[in-house]
Amino acid sequence: MDAPQRETKKIVTPVDKHEVELKAWLVGFEREEYERVRLDYVQLDETGKPDMTKIKVGDLIDAMTKKAIELVVVSVDGNTDKVLERVMSLKEKDYLFVKDEVMKVLGESRFLGSEPIPPIGLQKQ
Numbered sequence: 001m002d003a004p005q006r007e008t009k010k011i012v013t014p015v016d017k018h019e020v021e022l023k024a025w026l027v028g029f030e031r032e033e034y035e036r037v038r039l040d041y042v043q044l045d046e047t048g049k050p051d052m053t054k055i056k057v058g059d060l061i062d063a064m065t066k067k068a069i070e071l072v073v074v075s076v077d078g079n080t081d082k083v084l085e086r087v088m089s090l091k092e093k094d095y096l097f098v099k100d101e102v103m104k105v106l107g108e109s110r111f112l113g114s115e116p117i118p119p120i121g122l123q124k125q
Contacts, residue, residue, distance in 0.1 A: 014093060023072050
């Protein structure tokens with residue numbers, strides 16, 4: 001089966017004007033890879049619900065953010081190698097801008113045009 005033609009979009013960071021190319025949407029394999037990060041950190045209690053006392057939320061969010069960047073960012077300033085390191089090395093304002101755009105892609109890839117989807121199991125009940 002041929003992979004679908006992938007649309008991308010380019011954004012420019014606000015401070016240093018880096019051009020960052022992003023995938024416009026994810027395929028199912030990529031979504032599952034992203035969700036697997038969350039599931040690897042979640043431990044269930046006796047009732048089958050996430051046990052929030054056993055989750056290191058900071059580690060979980062860090063791992064999910066990095067996986068999102070790896071899955072969505074195609075290139076930084078035309079370079080396709082080490083995109084995670086390139087994005088993480090941007091000035092803070094540029095990094096946060098790219099991170100926000102990556103999260104929009106994650107949300108739009110699941111429900112076209114919707115808001116970014118927060119990691120499941122981290123919402124307050």
